[in-house]
Structure formats: structure tokens, C-alpha cells
Amino acid sequence: MAGQIGYGEGLERVDVVHGDVFDQGADIVVVPCSVHGSVSSDFADRLARLGVDSPTGSFSLGEVVEARSTSSAHARILFAAVVTDEGTRVRVIEQAAREIGFRTAEDSVVAFPLLGTGAGGMEPGPALLAILNGFMAGAPAGARAKVCVLGVAVFRRLIEELDADPAQHSSAETDATRPPAVPPRPDENVPTHTDGPARVDELGREGLAMILARRIRAARREQTRRSSSGTDRGGTFLLHVHAPWGAGKTSLLNFLATELRTPGADGRRNVVIDFNAWQHQRIGPPWWWLMTTIYTGAVSELKAFDRRRAISLWLHEWWWRLRSGLPGFLILAGIIVVLVLAVRGGWFQGIRRPDDVGAAVKSVLFTVAAIVTSLVTIWGLVHGFGRWLFATSARGARRFVSNTNDPMGLVRKHLRDLAAWIDYDIVVMVDDLDRCKAPYVVELLEGIQTLFRDVPITYVVAADRDWLADSYAGEYAGFASAAEEAGRPIGYLFLEKTFQISTGLPASTQVAAFWSRILRRPAVPDQDELERARRRAQEELGREPGDIARRRVAADPGNSPADIQARLEAVAVGMVSEQAQLSNAHALEPFQPLLGADPNPRMMKRLVNAYGIARGIETLQGVNLEDDATHGRQTALWTILSMRWPKLAAALAKRPDAVAAIGDGPVPPGIPAELAPLFTDAEVIDVVRGKGVDAALDADAIRATVLR
Incomplete structure (x- = not known):
């Protein structure tokens, strides 16, 4: 080293x-x-x-x-x-x-x-x-x-x-x-490492996966409770995990998939399906690949733990394909029968050697009938195989859309049927969307948001936020002047409408230990050791109220790296429980005036969701276990600033000292020119100074923010 x-x-x-x-x-x-x-x-x-x-x-x-x-x-x-x-x-x-x-x-x-x-x-x-x-x-x-x-x-x-x-x-x-002096050891002692996504937690990401898994399950239960029947599982739920390339988003998806496949408190698990957008972008339409992947992925997933359900899903799908093409198949079968009878009865023999005019007319009629029969046969083939092709190839899907009345209605209904046949909560992991071209990015996300919005499927999209925002900005460039605001370009406005929850990846506290491991000096806990520590932590802290559990961990964090990580995970997951969400909503009531002149219910929900996850991540990193009220309010202020003016928050995260100039002094060097008006904006000043909430954002508070 x-x-x-x-x-x-x-x-x-x-x-x-x-x-x-x-x-x-x-x-x-x-x-x-x-x-x-x-x-x-x-x-x-x-x-x-x-x-x-x-x-x-x-x-x-x-x-x-x-x-x-x-x-x-x-x-x-x-x-x-x-x-x-x-x-x-x-x-x-x-x-x-x-x-x-x-x-x-x-x-x-x-x-x-x-x-x-x-x-x-x-x-x-x-x-x-x-x-x-x-x-x-x-x-x-x-x-x-x-x-x-x-x-x-x-x-x-x-x-x-x-x-x-x-x-x-x-x-x-x-x-x-x-x-x-000790002679240096040769470089050959350092091993070679692959660059694939992690399956073993070496940067403390598994705790974040636990937090997100609990929030996903809670969101689906909440939608079910709010349905008129009490059994309908609701509609689409979109969660965005954003970070630059190489930050570990795919590794987090792996850990999240493992958590969601583990049975929850009700004994049921999720069906988790991987969808790599980059691999599918060259052949459209995006919704067809997504729907096909959901079917094939669900069959494969169900085989592992519910084989009867997997067989049932396969039978339902193939019966749907047969039944959808049944009228065309019946017409085709009838025509084939008529042709066979005509040949066997010698109806076409007179066409070759007509003996009189009547026979010639008869031959002409039979020839016309043969032509019509061929055309009807072709129509029957197209109609009978149309939905079959729709379900088996992207090209067939495009042809089907071009030749069918209300094709999207059929697509929506079929995806709803698939979700019902699967009969488990479905979570689709969308990865590598930040490698795709802008038209594909927008078409896929808009399809999920509009075409499939009534289908109870959760989508977790791991992608760089700027890439997605720029994709929307490019596709809707003509509307930018009318819609975008300083610090919140039009692309970010679309992301705000698309995702119910959006969170970044926190800075890892185990970077030095990870570096030690890849240089063959193990400094992270063994996975088996970590699992044993998690069982001990759950036994000790699992039934404790959240505030008591946090105080216990603050007083006794643990004696080994495995114990420390496991105890922090145990209390962090509790920060996104349904009871904690209610408590957060109550604590955030004084912050409502800072959400703008006319905050909509969606923004309020997004604040509660984002604040709960931020507090959970802070707990994972051992921050504010004592529930310091001022620190909690500063986290809320930073969450609001990041939601309302994401570009400004990104600039302040890189230059925390610049926050002192907001409302008091010239714009510091290094701040993008388009953000300069925000330094004198009354609403920005109110958020930074914490108007009405007895807290403020300064450079130290921003440096202490784990999601900056």
C-alpha cells in the first residue's frame, strides 16, 4: 500500500x-x-x-x-x-x-x-x-x-x-x-478481483436493503388496506435508487432481492424479477419485453418455492394464447375441412377439361372460390396466430398493435391477469437504465407509469438521477421554458411525478475495511459471523420500542464489527416501520410551510417517505442514535432542500461552506450560474434558515448529512 x-x-x-x-x-x-x-x-x-x-x-x-x-x-x-x-x-x-x-x-x-x-x-x-x-x-x-x-x-x-x-x-x-527497513513485499501478493456486482456485503449495503424491503412491503400493505374491497393490492409503486456509475447500485439490488425473497412477518415472500433495460433496448416496444420478462421470470422464480403455482401460471398463459386465437383457429379448421371435401368429391376435376359452357362457368366459380378460400385461410392464420405472435416475439407484438383495435387495452388486461395468476406481491428490479438512450428511458418509464399503473407491481429502478433527468429533458426540450424552475430542471420535475420514493446511496463507513479486504487483509465480518450477530441482535432488540432500542445500542454498540453492524441494522429497520412513519408524519407537521405556497399531497407523502429512509440510513451509520431534536430537524430541512431544489443540494453537498452565502452575501465561486438566483430566493432562504422550526442548515450540518 x-x-x-x-x-x-x-x-x-x-x-x-x-x-x-x-x-x-x-x-x-x-x-x-x-x-x-x-x-x-x-x-x-x-x-x-x-x-x-x-x-x-x-x-x-x-x-x-x-x-x-x-x-x-x-x-x-x-x-x-x-x-x-x-x-x-x-x-x-x-x-x-x-x-x-x-x-x-x-x-x-x-x-x-x-x-x-x-x-x-x-x-x-x-x-x-x-x-x-x-x-x-x-x-x-x-x-x-x-x-x-x-x-x-x-x-x-x-x-x-x-x-x-x-x-x-x-x-x-x-x-x-x-x-x-523492512523490504517491501512484491506486488504479486495482491490478488486480482472481478468488477461484478457484490453478493457478499462488504460495504454495509445490506442494512439499506433491509430498510427498503420493509418500506416496499409496507407500501403494498397500505395500498391493499385503502382499496375498496380490502383485498385489491393496489397499483404500480415506483422506487428510485440513484447514484453515479460504479457506486454499487446493482449490488444493492442483489441484497434487496434477497431480503424480499425472505418471507415476511405474514409468512409470504415476494416474487422478484430482474429486468436489465440495457439488454432489451435495441428491440422495441419496451413494454413487451417487460411483460414477457415478468412472465418468464415469475415461472422461473415460482419453480423454486411454489411449483404448483408455477405450473398453474404456465397453463393459464398458454390457455390464454389458445383462447385468444380460437375464432381464427375455428375458421381455419372449417376452411380446411371444406377444401378436403372438395378435393375428395372431385369438385376441381372439371377445371382442367371443361366439356361445355356450363362446366366452364362451374370451373371459373370453383377457381374464384379457391382464391377466396385462400384469402380467408390467410386471414384465419393471421387472426389465429396474432395473439400467439404477440406473446412470443417483439416483432409479432408490433404487428399485433398495428392490426388490432385497442391493443393497449388488451396489454393492460393481460398484465393484470398475469399478476393475479402469480398471486404473490411482485417486485421488478430495473437495472442499467442509465446506459440506455433517452427515447427508450422515457418510453419505458412512461409505459410503467401510465400503461401499467393499475397493475399491483413494484418497480425498483437503480439508475443515475442526472441520466434519467437529462433523458426527459431531451425528449421534452420544447416545454422546458414553460415548466422548469431554477434548481429544478424539467427532467427533475418528471422524476418527481414518476417515483413515489427516491433515495441515494449513502457514503459507506466501511471503505477502509473494504480496501483492506481486497488487498487480502480481511477486516470485514465473515457472512456467517454476521448472520449469527443478526440473530442475537434481533433476539435482544427486536421487541423493544424504537427509541429504547436506539438508546441501548448507543450505550452498548457491540464488541465486534459484526455485532456493531447487526445491532445498528436492527434499530435502523425500525425507523421505517408503519408506526415510525406515523411518528415522522407528526414530527414533520411544522415543516409544511417550507414545502411551498401550495404543497400537494404527493409532495407531503414523498417528504415523509424520504425523511424516514434518511433517518434509517443515519441510524445504520451510527448517527443520532440519541434522537437529538436539532439534528433531526436539520435532516428534515436537508430532505426538503433536496426535494425542491436538487441541483442546489448537489452543489452544496460538494461545497458545504457555500450555504453561508444564501441570503447573506455574494454567490461563492464554483456555484453554477443558473443556481445564482436561488441564493436570494425567499423560499430557499426560509428552508436554509429553518423558518419556524428552530433549526438551520449550516456547513457542519450539511457535512454531517449521510445522503449528500
Whole structure:
């Protein structure tokens, strides 16, 4: 690893160095303290020489507080409360390091000691990985960290554990104290990895899949309850998971499919069908491929757990094809019978050698009859096989549409019949739509939204949001001037109408551990170990009310990476329960004026859905387990800003400090010109300043947002 630990663009963002935190020339120096405000004697002496007050009072576990100083000639000092009377835990260090990352500006350097390894009693290796995970999850892309190790032996051991070359690490040691150089290991020791989607959770995505699966099941139950009969499962439900290429959307779909195939509380599971849009875009129409994939995918899926239903579905489909073409087949059979009788009765013999005029006329009539018969036969073939071809080829489907009255009515009815024959809740995973051309993207999504809107199927679309928005913008370019708004182009308006739920992929807190794994240094929990931890967490926390479960996890996050992940997953899933959704709706009532002058019911529902998922993801990452009211309100404000002005939210996510200029100062450099009017827009200012809700969005709040 050549001395730095990181991942992707962050490969050179973290150095492990041998030396003192105060000697690194860093912009920020981190000093560990206990929850009672005490620091070690060595740190107390250094702080006193710098004119920095030691911390006073009590702190929450994992809290980060900036020191008060009488001098500005030294680095900023941040106290990290990571030590309790019982010691230190990995999650606490990650939480503190993440908060420090949020407070770090672009191009700044932060010097960390090995948090928790002194009075906290933690081993250096887990402490180092916890610092890396937390800092890289919270810090901006240009920030760097130095993890400082005082002891030579500990430094050597860490480098050996990390499978790196200590000669390439920075070091403040002298020639007399420098340990002998260890020869670098050959690059051939690093394995080759495929770039396929993940089936084993190594970036903490499975917890998000659990949250989305629970929300999908709840949405279908809600639609069923609201139906007039109480048994109708409702209509189409669309969920959008957006992230750039390579962020792991397909891997998330894999984990989500596994969750949905697992029986729920009612003992029923979903039929999950994969639809790769990119593979089907070259042959239209899109709805035919989608309908065909639903049928073939459902048969294949049902064979695995309900073979009787699979056979029933197959029989229903083929009977439908036969029955649909029955009139044509009967006419064809009748014509064939007439022709056979005519041949056997010698009716056509006189055509060759007519003996008189009457016979000649008779021959002509029979010839005309033969021609008509041939035409009727062709018509019978076309009519009889029309629906057959419709169901077996895209070309046949196009021909059928061209030659049939109300073909789309037949398509809608047949898909409803398919859903009824399947008799399970159906979820279609639409992947790679962000590789398709704009006309196909729009035709497919509009077909789902309009043509199939009354069919009870859930569609999960994993695609880059900008790609989809640009596709709509290109197809409806002539209407842009009349419809779009600053910060919300016309393409985003279409996406808002299309999807009931839209969520991004959060930044992973396990990036450093994943990097360690692909370099053959396992640092993520084994899948079997994780499953055992999940069973333990469910037994302990599954029946607890959500707020009590979160407080228990905040006090006792777990003793191993598997326990920590499993306990956070257990409480995060509860954040999107139906009871939690009702609680969220009540908590969001004061935010209604911030939704615009005339908010529609759809926007209110989307806010409740998006806020619930955002809170669940925060819980997954160990953020705000204590239910801090101000943080919760800031999450709501950011959710509203992202919904109403997505382009502005994207710009602020990259440059959080720019939020200070909204309503107060010139537009900062780097902000796109089309967003400049929003910096003086009264409604934007109200949301950023949290008018009427006792909270506001500042740079630190935006950096702490897990879905930015």
C-alpha cells in the first residue's frame, strides 16, 4: 500500500506516521479525553504550553468539542470524548472521527493520535481502522489525515499488520531510533478481483436493503388496506435508487432481492424479477419485453418455492394464447375441412377439361372460390396466430398493435391477469437504465407509469438521477421554458411525478475495511459471523420500542464489527416501520410551510417517505442514535432542500461552506450560474434558515448529512 491507506480517490488521504501529533504541522490536532473531561498528563502539559484550556464538564460519548485558546498561533484543537470508565469501543472512535471529518475544510490536514489505545485499553489495529472508517466517511475529498504513533514497536507492528512498507511512511524519528527497513513485499501478493456486482456485503449495503424491503412491503400493505374491497393490492409503486456509475447500485439490488425473497412477518415472500433495460433496448416496444420478462421470470422464480403455482401460471398463459386465437383457429379448421371435401368429391376435376359452357362457368366459380378460400385461410392464420405472435416475439407484438383495435387495452388486461395468476406481491428490479438512450428511458418509464399503473407491481429502478433527468429533458426540450424552475430542471420535475420514493446511496463507513479486504487483509465480518450477530441482535432488540432500542445500542454498540453492524441494522429497520412513519408524519407537521405556497399531497407523502429512509440510513451509520431534536430537524430541512431544489443540494453537498452565502452575501465561486438566483430566493432562504422550526442548515450540518 506504499504507506498510505485509502480507497479510490482517497488513496493518499491518510498517512500512518511515527511521531507526535503536535509536530506534524497539521491544521487540526485531535486530543482524546474522557466523558468526564479529563486528558492524560502528557496532553495536559502540551496544551498548557500552547495556552489551550483543558476540557471542563461532562461530554456525551463520541462528542467532539473545539478547545478554547488564548492564542491563534497554533492549530485548532479538537477534543474527542472517546474514553469511559469501562474503556473505549470501535463505534465510538468511528463516530468521533466522522464528526472530525465533517469539521475539516478542503485541503486541511488533521493529526490523530491512536484514539482509545491509552486509558481506553483498545488494541492499535482496530483503533486505526476505526479512525480511517470514520474520517473518510465524513471528510471532504481534499482533506488529509495523519495517524500518529509514538511507540516504535507499535508503529512497526501496525505496518506489518497493514502489509505495507514502513520505509515509505512519514516519520519524525531520528536515525538512532528508526527501526531497520523492512523490504517491501512484491506486488504479486495482491490478488486480482472481478468488477461484478457484490453478493457478499462488504460495504454495509445490506442494512439499506433491509430498510427498503420493509418500506416496499409496507407500501403494498397500505395500498391493499385503502382499496375498496380490502383485498385489491393496489397499483404500480415506483422506487428510485440513484447514484453515479460504479457506486454499487446493482449490488444493492442483489441484497434487496434477497431480503424480499425472505418471507415476511405474514409468512409470504415476494416474487422478484430482474429486468436489465440495457439488454432489451435495441428491440422495441419496451413494454413487451417487460411483460414477457415478468412472465418468464415469475415461472422461473415460482419453480423454486411454489411449483404448483408455477405450473398453474404456465397453463393459464398458454390457455390464454389458445383462447385468444380460437375464432381464427375455428375458421381455419372449417376452411380446411371444406377444401378436403372438395378435393375428395372431385369438385376441381372439371377445371382442367371443361366439356361445355356450363362446366366452364362451374370451373371459373370453383377457381374464384379457391382464391377466396385462400384469402380467408390467410386471414384465419393471421387472426389465429396474432395473439400467439404477440406473446412470443417483439416483432409479432408490433404487428399485433398495428392490426388490432385497442391493443393497449388488451396489454393492460393481460398484465393484470398475469399478476393475479402469480398471486404473490411482485417486485421488478430495473437495472442499467442509465446506459440506455433517452427515447427508450422515457418510453419505458412512461409505459410503467401510465400503461401499467393499475397493475399491483413494484418497480425498483437503480439508475443515475442526472441520466434519467437529462433523458426527459431531451425528449421534452420544447416545454422546458414553460415548466422548469431554477434548481429544478424539467427532467427533475418528471422524476418527481414518476417515483413515489427516491433515495441515494449513502457514503459507506466501511471503505477502509473494504480496501483492506481486497488487498487480502480481511477486516470485514465473515457472512456467517454476521448472520449469527443478526440473530442475537434481533433476539435482544427486536421487541423493544424504537427509541429504547436506539438508546441501548448507543450505550452498548457491540464488541465486534459484526455485532456493531447487526445491532445498528436492527434499530435502523425500525425507523421505517408503519408506526415510525406515523411518528415522522407528526414530527414533520411544522415543516409544511417550507414545502411551498401550495404543497400537494404527493409532495407531503414523498417528504415523509424520504425523511424516514434518511433517518434509517443515519441510524445504520451510527448517527443520532440519541434522537437529538436539532439534528433531526436539520435532516428534515436537508430532505426538503433536496426535494425542491436538487441541483442546489448537489452543489452544496460538494461545497458545504457555500450555504453561508444564501441570503447573506455574494454567490461563492464554483456555484453554477443558473443556481445564482436561488441564493436570494425567499423560499430557499426560509428552508436554509429553518423558518419556524428552530433549526438551520449550516456547513457542519450539511457535512454531517449521510445522503449528500
